[in-house]
Amino acid sequence: MSFILLQTSRATKDMGKMLGGDEEKDPDAAKKEEERQEALRQEEEERKAKYAKMEAEREVMRQGIRDKYGIKKKEEKEAEAQAALEANAEGSLTRPKKAIPPGCGDEEEAEEESILDTVIKYLPGPLQDMFKK
Numbered sequence: 504m505s506f507i508l509l510q511t512s513r514a515t516k517d518m519g520k521m522l523g524g525d526e527e528k529d530p531d532a533a534k535k536e537e538e539r540q541e542a543l544r545q546e547e548e549e550r551k552a553k554y555a556k557m558e559a560e561r562e563v564m565r566q567g568i569r570d571k572y573g574i575k576k577k578e579e580k581e582a583e584a585q586a587a588l589e590a591n592a593e594g595s596l597t598r599p600k601k602a603i604p605p606g607c608g609d610e611e612e613a614e615e616e617s618i619l620d621t622v623i624k625y626l627p628g629p630l631q632d633m634f635k636k
Contacts, residue, residue: 529535569576575583623634 568574623631626634
């Protein structure tokens with residue numbers, strides 16, 4: 504009979520825990536939780552260090568390939584383009600001037616003559632003779 508009594512007392516304790524009753528408090532629970540959190544943080548740091556080391560090794564390999572084939576990084580290309588743009592605009596207070604195509608503005612007189620010739624073509628014959636003289 505005592506055997507049955509012991510079993511029922513255990514069963515009631517377990518049932519009490521399941522139903523949210525009084526649980527046995529572990530005096531070191533806070534300390535264990537803190538140690539667990541510290542272990543997780545340490546593992547995370549080790550993982551980050553591992554991947555940082557792997558990425559550094561990959562970057563060394565990438566740089567070797569870039570050097571071998573003369574390829575530039577995207578950042579280097581952008582920096583060179585920006586430097587070239589700034590060199591062109593050096594001393595200018597405004598935006599860079601656009602390049603003037605050759606032949607524009609050089610021969611103003613020739614352009615005026617061609618317009619005059621065009622107008623003369625549409626005049627009647629006697630007026631054309633007068634303007635040509």
